[in-house]
Amino acid sequence: MGKFDSHQLEKIRTMVPEMRRVNRIHFVGIGGAGMCGIAEVLINEGYEITGSDLSENAVTQRLESKGAHVFIGHAESNVDGASVVVVSTAIKQDNPELVAAKAARIPVVRRAEMLAELMRYRHGIAVAGTHGKTTTTALTTLIYQEAGLDPTFVNGGLVKSAGTNARLGCSRYLIAEADESDASFLHLQPMVSIVTNIEADHMDTYGGDFEVLKQTFVDFLHQLPFYGQAVMCVDDPVVRELIPSIGRQVITYGFSDDADVQLRDYRQDGQKGIFTIRRAGKPDLNIELNIPGRHNALNATAAVAVATEDGVEDDAILRALAGFEGTGRRFDQLGLFPVDDGHVLLVDDYGHHPSEVDVTIQAARAGWADNRLVMVFQPHRYSRTRDLYDDFANVLEQVDVLLMLDVYSAGEAPISGADGRSLCRTIRGRGKIDPIFVPDVESLPAALAAVIQSGDMVLTQGAGDIGKVARKLAELKLDKTALSEES
Numbered sequence: 001m002g003k004f005d006s007h008q009l010e011k012i013r014t015m016v017p018e019m020r021r022v023n024r025i026h027f028v029g030i031g032g033a034g035m036c037g038i039a040e041v042l043i044n045e046g047y048e049i050t051g052s053d054l055s056e057n058a059v060t061q062r063l064e065s066k067g068a069h070v071f072i073g074h075a076e077s078n079v080d081g082a083s084v085v086v087v088s089t090a091i092k093q094d095n096p097e098l099v100a101a102k103a104a105r106i107p108v109v110r111r112a113e114m115l116a117e118l119m120r121y122r123h124g125i126a127v128a129g130t131h132g133k134t135t136t137t138a139l140t141t142l143i144y145q146e147a148g149l150d151p152t153f154v155n156g157g158l159v160k161s162a163g164t165n166a167r168l169g170c171s172r173y174l175i176a177e178a179d180e181s182d183a184s185f186l187h188l189q190p191m192v193s194i195v196t197n198i199e200a201d202h203m204d205t206y207g208g209d210f211e212v213l214k215q216t217f218v219d220f221l222h223q224l225p226f227y228g229q230a231v232m233c234v235d236d237p238v239v240r241e242l243i244p245s246i247g248r249q250v251i252t253y254g255f256s257d258d259a260d261v262q263l264r265d266y267r268q269d270g271q272k273g274i275f276t277i278r279r280a281g282k283p284d285l286n287i288e289l290n291i292p293g294r295h296n297a298l299n300a301t302a303a304v305a306v307a308t309e310d311g312v313e314d315d316a317i318l319r320a321l322a323g324f325e326g327t328g329r330r331f332d333q334l335g336l337f338p339v340d341d342g343h344v345l346l347v348d349d350y351g352h353h354p355s356e357v358d359v360t361i362q363a364a365r366a367g368w369a370d371n372r373l374v375m376v377f378q379p380h381r382y383s384r385t386r387d388l389y390d391d392f393a394n395v396l397e398q399v400d401v402l403l404m405l406d407v408y409s410a411g412e413a414p415i416s417g418a419d420g421r422s423l424c425r426t427i428r429g430r431g432k433i434d435p436i437f438v439p440d441v442e443s444l445p446a447a448l449a450a451v452i453q454s455g456d457m458v459l460t461q462g463a464g465d466i467g468k469v470a471r472k473l474a475e476l477k478l479d480k481t482a483l484s485e486e487s
Contacts, residue, residue: 021083022047025042025049025082025084026049026079026084027039027049028051028052028085028086028098029087030051030059030060030068033156037155038086038114038166039051039086040066041118043063049069050070050071051068051071053070076097082101085098085108089182112187119189119190122174123192125191126177126188127140127176128185128193128195129198130199130201130353131196131199132302133177134350136303137153140303142321143303143307143312147313147320149171150173156177156179157329157330161323161324165328183206190228191228191229193228195221195233196298196299198213198217198239199238200388203383203387214241221246222248226248227249228249229306230250232250233254233302234252234258234259235255253302255298260305261308266297272288272291273292274289275297277304290325291324292364293359293363329348331363333345333347339452339453339478343454344453344456344458345368346460346470348460348470352461352464353388357396357461364457371456372400372457373399374399374451375401375402375403375459376438376466376469377461378460378465379392381408382413382414385419386417397430397432400433401451403436404423405438424436441466446486449483452480
């Protein structure tokens with residue numbers, strides 16, 4: 001989407017006329033996945049955007065290229081002249097910019113509140129769930145784009161076909177990822193909400209009580225107007241359990257026989273998922289999806305359910321799914337590189353919960369059954385490693401070779417026995433594989449060079465800085481000599 005002319009911008013901004021009082025919007029932690037997309041949409045709406053982050057990266061560089069001013073480091077003076085300051089829950093209360101904003105009586109809002117303002121006068125489609133949000137948001141977006149509906153979208157990851165995770169459209173549609181990690185999705189008031197699945201994650205937000213988490217999803221769905229629609233995956237047992245509690249129209253989807261929109265006859269052919277979607281009163285759709293895995297077929301079915309209700313033509317749906325280029329760090333194929341007398345495929349994936357890791361392994365096995373699977377896993381957060389320790393061990397022992405990094409703390413203090421070395425010992429003691437503990441990311445290239453061989457798939461897995469490491473491995477083309485010299 002290019003620049004909008006003044007008439008188009010005026011039309012977009014008058015959706016919330018009071019927002020014209022706002023001139024400069026400052027984002028604390030602008031490089032974060034949840035923040036940068038909102039900032040980019042607001043830049044395109046014509047607002048002056050500033051922000052700060054601890055370090056420069058590709059995201060901050062892109063925002064600057066679009067007109068934002070990004071400060072490296074946090075300082076009180078960064079908020080001077082701001083009309084409003086946007087923060088995420090990751091920003092601590094003693095952050096100097098937050099302190100300065102409060103002292104100057106500058107309004108401070110959470111990122112989800114700002115997203116809610118963008119959604120307020122649009123037809124909002126919010127995608128929630130423990131897993132699959134980013135891909136489902138991207139799939140829905142691409143279908144609506146293919147249908148010529150020009151949606152605004154705000155995603156938690158890169159939409160490859162767009163080269164960004166957010167874009168301003170001219171239509172009434174806004175498609176957004178809804179974040180349950182801090183319960184901030186309760187600020188949103190969409191017209192349609194998708195719930196992909198519900199599992200125990202981010203439990204510190206919910207006081208360690210899974211019942212509280214479930215009720216929060218119910219509350220989220222009750223943010224829909226009475227004429228809104230909840231699109232829910234009936235295959236997920238927790239989602240199925242909650243359906244009777246939802247006082248809104250519910251459309252179910254899944255493999256289950258009683259799903260309103262049913263996924264049938266799934267098979268995987270390498271990178272592609274091939275399946276049929278059955279809809280009441282509509283012809284079956286024979287889908288060719290350009291990403292692997294049953295879980296992604298479910299994500300696509302959610303997008304199809306929403307698009308069908310909105311009257312999107314089947315041809316647009318089929319074109320979008322067949323041409324889907326994927327999202328950043330979701331089974332992201334970084335290259336096929338010559339190693340020994342053959343090749344090694346390098347794949348990077350963001351999944352950091354046992355269920356996410358498991359479906360990624362299953363997709364790899366289904367599409368590349370003859371390849372040895374070498375996983376480099378970086379646990380994310382000590383608390384998650386502790387809470388899901390046995391589940392991680394059960395999933396990780398399925399691979400052929402496991403290189404284990406230590407926990408990416410995400411600001412948490414270490415927890416005894418909930419670290420990479422302990423997880424290695426537990427998996428080794430089970431006798432299926434002999435994991436290799438790699439104490440730091442700097443040592444990883446040499447450790448990988450010692451184990452890879454022709455015909456391998458190398459899968460880097462996790463939500464920490466393992467993604468940067470994966471890109472470095474791709475730059476080195478998995479050349480064993482270069483890898484050994486890098487460490």
